[in-house]
Amino acid sequence: MCPRQPSQRLHSLSSAIFTEMAQRKQAVAKTRQVIDLGIGSPDQPPAPHLVEALVRAVQRPDAYGYPGSEGSRTFREEVARWYQYRFGVALDPESEVHSLMGSQDGLAHFALAWADPGDAVLVPDPGYPIYAGSVHLAGAELYPMPLRAENGYLPDLGAIPDEIARRAKFMILNYPNNPISAVATLSFFEEVVRFAKTYDMIVVHDLAYSEMAFDGYRPPSFLQAAGAKEVGIEFNSFSKSFNMAGCRIAYVVGNAEIIRPLAVVKSNVDYGVFAAVQEMAVAALRSDREGNSPNGVGLFYQKRRDALLSALAEVGWEITPPKATMFVWAPIPKGWTSREFAFAVLEEAGVVVIPGSAFGKEGEGYVRIALVQPPDVLAEAAARIGASGVLKKRSASW
Template identity: 55%
Template sequence: MGERSMTTGKWRSNRLDELGSSIFAEVIQWKKHARASGMDVIDLDIGSPDKPPSDAVMQALGAAALRPNQYGYMGTRGSDAFRKTAAEWMAFRFGVQVDAEAEMLSLMGSQDGLAHLAMAICNAGDEVLLPNPGYPIYAGSLAIAGVKPIFYPLTAAGGFLPDVEAITEEEWRRARFILLNYPGNPVSAVADMALFDKVLEKARKYDVLVINDAAYSEMAFDGFEPPSILSANGAMERAIEIHSLSKSFNMAGCRIGFVTGNREAVGALRELKENIDYGIFAAVQEAGVAALKEAMSKAAPPKVGQLYERRRDVFIDALRAGGWQVEKPKATMFIWAALPTMEWTHPDGPWTSRLIARELLEQTGVAVIPGEAFGSEGEGYVRLALVVDEARLLEAAERIGRFIRGKARVHHRSTT
C-alpha cells in the first residue's frame, strides 16, 4: 500500500492535494471571520455573475420545467435541438461550420469539459502544455488523469500571450495537447488570429492538439470581438474549443456549455462522459436554446460585455484616483492587477499577493484572490471580479484607496 501524507488521512486520496490551490478555501475562511467580526464584505473574489439571464431565457426554463415529460435521463450528447442551435450560433458568431452530430457535445458548464478532457484524450504519463498563471482546473484535471504539466509562462512583457518559440522543440514533441484561454482568466488578456495561427502551425508540426477555453468570448470591450480558433484554416483538424453560457448569458447556476471542433477529440470526450453522467436537465437545455436563439435574433439584447465594460471603467478610474495604477483589461469580468510595492513592512514577512489579499480583507472588507492561486507566475498580482454593481465597486475602490494610502509611500510594479 502506498504511503499517505500526514495531511490526507486514511480515507482521503493524495491526489486531492493536487486538484487546486488551497488559497480559495483560505479566502472563504477569511471572509467568514471578517463577517463574524461585523465587517461589511464586498465579494470581488469569485467570478459569479450577479445578474439573471434575460426574461426570455427564464420563461423558457420555467415553462419547460413545468412539463412532466422533462424529468427523464437526457443522454450525454445533449438534445438535438441544443446541439443544432449551438452549431448555428458558431456559424452566426464566428463563421465556423460544425457538424452538430459529430463535432458538438453539450457540457455541464465549461469546467465539466476541462475537468475530463485529459482523461479522454491522454494516457497516464502523457504531458500537456498549460499556461502559468492559469485557471486551477487546468492543472487539477491533469492530476486526476495522471498526466504531467509542462508550464509555459504568461508575462506582462509578452502581453500575457504564449511565446510559442520559447517553448522548446523537446517540449513540443512531448506534449499531447496545448491549452489556451482567450479571452483569459485570471489574466484578462485577448488573442487575435495571428496568435492562433502561430500555435496551430507549431501544433501541426509536432502533432499536438490545441484546446481553447473560450468561456469569455462574449465579454469583450472597446469594440473588440474575440475570434474563435476554429476560424483558422485547417483548425478543425487540429483544435477544439469550449464555450459556456454561464458568463455570456448569466446562466452560471444552470451549468450548460459545449465543446466543438475536431471530431475525434470531441468523440473521445463524449465516450468518456457516456460512462460517467446522463446529460443536462432537459429544461436547462431548452433555456440554452432560448439564449442562443435570442442572441442571433434581430431583437438581441446588448451583449453582457457592455455591462462589464461600464463597471471596468468606473472601478479602475476610481482605483487610479485612489493611488493604484491598474491596467484596463480588454475582456472578461476580471481585473488582473499588478500589486503596488509598499515600503511599510509586515510582521509576517515581505508583501506577497496572499498577504496583501488577507490584509485587504481584514482591514477593508474587500475580498480578492491572490495571484499565486493561479500559479507561480501569478505572484505579484491579485484578481478582482467585477461582480457587484457600480455603487459597490466605488465603495470597494474607496476602501482600497484608504488601505494603500495607509501603507506610507507606494511604488507601483512595472507592467512592461
C-alpha cells in the same frame, strides 16, 4: 484497521487558497460588511425571456427523463447555427458539437480522455485552476507555459523545449483569459495551428468569455484560424455570457475525432444536462442570433470596469483597462506577496480579492478583482482600499 487516506491526487489540487479566503472572509464579516470581489460568479439573473423559456420547459411532462450526455438534437443544431452567425465557423451538429455540464466539467474530463501517465500537457501559467487540476487527476505531466506582460500574456511557443513538445498530447489556451483578462489575435491562433501540426498536438481552447468584451472588441474563435479544426476543439459556456452559471450548461465544438473520446468518458459518468435547461440555452442562442434580444453582457461589464478603474485611479492605483472578461488583473505595490496583499485588503479594507499566486507561479505580484458588484459598490470598494493605506504601507513605488 488501516487508517483511511484520500487519494494522493488531491495533494496537487489548488483549492486551498480559495478555502482560506472564504474562512478569512467569515472572520472579517463578524465585525464589518465585506465586499466580495473574489469568485467570478455573475450577480445578475438570466434575461426574463430565458427564465420564461425555462418555466415553459419544466412544465412539459416529457422533460424529466434521462436527456443523454451528447445533448438534444435541437441544442446541438442551435449551437452550430450560433457559431456560424457569431464566428463564421461551420459545424456538423451530429459529430462536432457536444453538450457539457459547464465548461469546467468538460475541461476536467478531457485529460482523462486523452492523457496517460508519461504524457506531457502544456498549461498556461497563470491559468484557471482546473487546467492544471485535470492534468494531475489524469496522472500526466504538466508543463507550464509562462504568460508574461512582455509577450502580451501569450505563451512563447518557441521557448517550449522540443522534447516536451514531442511528448505533449495537448495544449490548453484561454483567450479572453481568466485570470489575466488578456486577449489573442487570429494571427496568434494561426501560429498555434502551425505549432500543433508540427508536433501532432491537440489544441484545447477555452472561450468562456467570448461575449464579455469591451470598447467594440469582438474576441475571435480559435476555430476561425485556418486549419484549426484539424487540430483542435473549443469550449464555450452559458455561465458568463447569459448569466446562467447555476444552470450548468456548456458545450465543446470542433474536431469530431478529438471530441469522441471525451464523449465516451461523459457517457460513463453522467446522463447529460436537464432537458429544460437545454431549451433555455437554445432560447439564449436563438434570441441573440435573430436579434430579438441581442446579448448586452459586454456593455454591462464595461460600465463596471470603468467604474472600478476610475475609482482606483483616484486613490493612486492605476491599472491598464482590460479588453474583455469580468476580471481586472491588478499589479500590486512592491514589498508585498500577492497572498499578503490580498489578506491585508480583506482585513483592513473589508474587500475580497484573489491573490495571483492562486493561479500559478507567474501570478505572483498581482491580484484578480472580479466585477461582480454594481458600479457604486465597486467604487466603494476602491475607496475602502485607498483609505486603508495598504497601497502605500510597504512601498511608495510600483
